[in-house]
Amino acid sequence: METTAERRVLVVEDERAIADAVAARLRAEGFLVQIVGDGPSAVEAARRIPPDVIVLDVMLPGFDGLEVCRRIQAERPTPVLMLTARGEETDLLVGLAVGADDYMAKPFSMRELAARVHALLRRVNKVAAPKAGPPTLRFGDLEINQAERRVLRGGAEKHLTPTEFDLLVHLARAPRTVLPRERLLADVWGWADASGTRTVDSHIKGLRRKLGADLIRTVHGVGYALEVDR
Known part of the structure; x- marks a missing residue:
């Protein structure tokens, strides 16, 4: 498994109980975790200390998670795991279109969420490695x-x-x-x-x-x- 030392996860979730539970699980996995609860704060936090992964709720105050993802990806490609309570196909496609890498519908297991964050980091490491075959x-x-x-x-x-x-x-x-x-x-x-x-x-x-x-x-x-x- 990849090392989580100094790996930063930004959790963007306005439901405090969910945010705290997600943060607790990820901290137990060895990640450094920051929590914010609205769209503008998420964009500012990502600019101030760029995270390695973002766990991002779709429904947020200020502006929604889709706009957060769009603005962050325009500045710096960052792996994003989006969360939604709705699970609608339209939300899923729009989220992927603005740069989300993965998508989970609430309710979800914290174990699965942690596994998906680890998987996103493995993909980042794989992309950074030299590619085999013709360029x-x-x-x-x-x-x-x-x-x-x-x-x-x-x-x-x-x-x-x-x-x-x-x-x-x-x-x-x-x-x-x-x-x-x-x-x-x-x-x-x-x-x-x-x-x-x-x-x-x-x-x-x-x-x-x-x-x-x-x-x-x-x-x-x-x-x-x-x-x-x-």
């Missing part, structure tokens, strides 16, 4: 620059979230190969179980919206494949 992957009009983390289709640059980029690269390294959701969760998100298949599905929807519906094929009950010529 640029090309399939027809699709170009994926791994070194610069840029994607072009038809010559136009497409702005992907960090998680969308990692998922696309993973699919692109095995074109036309169907990768099960469980494998994608393990390899891209670092999850050891299959409890987050909806997260995979939502990120796939985000990729299709930005890159075109023809690019990724669904194999129902199994997973996804990048539908390009080798």
Whole structure:
């Protein structure tokens, strides 16, 4: 497991009982935790002492968690785990579109939340490591620059979230190969179980919206494949 020494988590939650419970669990895991309870305070706290991970509620005073995520990601890419009481598909897709990496609906287990925070940190460490293979992957009009983390289709640059980029690269390294959701969760998100298949599905929807519906094929009950010529 990655070290948590000096790893900072910003918990943004206006329900104090939930915030305290989340903070207590993460501190027990060895993280340094700061709590704020509204949108403007969250943006200011992230600027003052940049966190390694943000646990962010959607419904907040001032402005909501989606706006918090949008503003923070515009300044500095930061792993974000969003929390919601609603669990609506629209909220999920909007949250992913503004840069959230993961999503949990209330009520949730503190054990699972801590596991997801650890998984986000593992992904950050993996992204920082040198990439194997060619620096640029090309399939027809699709170009994926791994070194610069840029994607072009038809010559136009497409702005992907960090998680969308990692998922696309993973699919692109095995074109036309169907990768099960469980494998994608393990390899891209670092999850050891299959409890987050909806997260995979939502990120796939985000990729299709930005890159075109023809690019990724669904194999129902199994997973996804990048539908390009080798």
